[in-house]
Amino acid sequence: MSATKTCTDYLRPLRDAMDVLGGKWKIPVIMLLSVRERRFKEIQRELGVAAKVLSKELKELESHELVKRTVFDTVPLAVEYSLTDYGRTLEKVIGEIRDWGVHHRERILERV
Amino acid sequence: MSATKTCTDYLRPLRDAMDVLGGKWKIPVIMLLSVRERRFKEIQRELGVAAKVLSKELKELESHELVKRTVFDTVPLAVEYSLTDYGRTLEKVIGEIRDWGVHHRERILERV
DNA sequence: GTAACCGGTTACTCACAGGTTAGTTGCAAC
DNA sequence: GTTGCAACTAACCTGTGAGTAACCGGTTAC
Numbered sequence: 001m002s003a004t005k006t007c008t009d010y011l012r013p014l015r016d017a018m019d020v021l022g023g024k025w026k027i028p029v030i031m032l033l034s035v036r037e038r039r040f041k042e043i044q045r046e047l048g049v050a051a052k053v054l055s056k057e058l059k060e061l062e063s064h065e066l067v068k069r070t071v072f073d074t075v076p077l078a079v080e081y082s083l084t085d086y087g088r089t090l091e092k093v094i095g096e097i098r099d100w101g102v103h104h105r106e107r108i109l110e111r112v
Numbered sequence: 113m114s115a116t117k118t119c120t121d122y123l124r125p126l127r128d129a130m131d132v133l134g135g136k137w138k139i140p141v142i143m144l145l146s147v148r149e150r151r152f153k154e155i156q157r158e159l160g161v162a163a164k165v166l167s168k169e170l171k172e173l174e175s176h177e178l179v180k181r182t183v184f185d186t187v188p189l190a191v192e193y194s195l196t197d198y199g200r201t202l203e204k205v206i207g208e209i210r211d212w213g214v215h216h217r218e219r220i221l222e223r224v
Numbered sequence: 225g226t227a228a229c230c231g232g233t234t235a236c237t238c239a240c241a242g243g244t245t246a247g248t249t250g251c252a253a254c
Numbered sequence: 255g256t257t258g259c260a261a262c263t264a265a266c267c268t269g270t271g272a273g274t275a276a277c278c279g280g281t282t283a284c
Contacts (some may be wrong), residue, residue: 011140023241031123040261054262104125104128151231152231156231187280
């Protein structure tokens with residue numbers, strides 16, 4: 001942290017990232033979609049999240065161009081959510097978080 | 113994601129990590145402390161966080177052994193917060209988040 | 225003697241994230 | 255003809271994370 005850069009400057013990218021990833025379900029959703037694309041109900045069932053909340057989270061992810069929403073004109077209509085290429089750039093970040101989580105869990109369990 | 117592992121199993125480490133890092137100020141605090149150790153008021157001023165909230169966050173970080181609280185028997189007494197070695201294992205994760213934030217900010221600005 | 229700094233704590237307030245329940249449209253199965 | 259699913263939306267409710275303000279004991283500076 002140089003003298004010319006304030007702490008605020010330094011923390012801003014962190015805030016930016018947290019804004020995009022904020023909310024209880026965004027990271028889990030991205031993780032699910034990084035494995036393969038999914039339909040609305042599928043995500044809902046897997047995560048146990050309320051439809052309203054999931055809908056909101058998906059919209060936010062879409063607005064940041066991390067997730068793509070595709071409507072299939074089938075009967076009954078299907079909607080599929082998938083990660084965009086830009087969304088895929090988050091896989092590394094989320095992978096790191098998850099790796100740390102694995103490490104952390106091991107650490108806690110071995111201290112019993 | 114194998115057939116024998118449920119999605120819940122897969123997401124658990126992510127949840128573990130998010131539990132530890134949850135709260136508006138934990139990541140910023142760790143980031144500050146990763147540069148160098150700081151005193152209470154110092155952190156408070158730099159982040160603009162309420163004393164009550166900072167106090168709580170620091171206690172939680174301490175309980176997870178990420179941060180060490182050292183009291184100096186000086187006059188007036190000083191309290192210094194620093195990252196533990198375990199806390200340092202988070203630097204990589206937070207670095208990744210920040211890098212992504214930098215990248216994201218650039219992406220947004222170039223689209224104007 | 226009084227104002228200010230450090231490292232907090234306590235009490236009060238409040239916005240809002242997230243949850244619950246019900247409803248909608250459009251089709252298909254029983 | 256009504257029950258059910260997909261993919262939501264609308265209305266309402268609630269817990270709590272976080273902020274504000276006041277205060278504490280100890281200390282030093284003015």
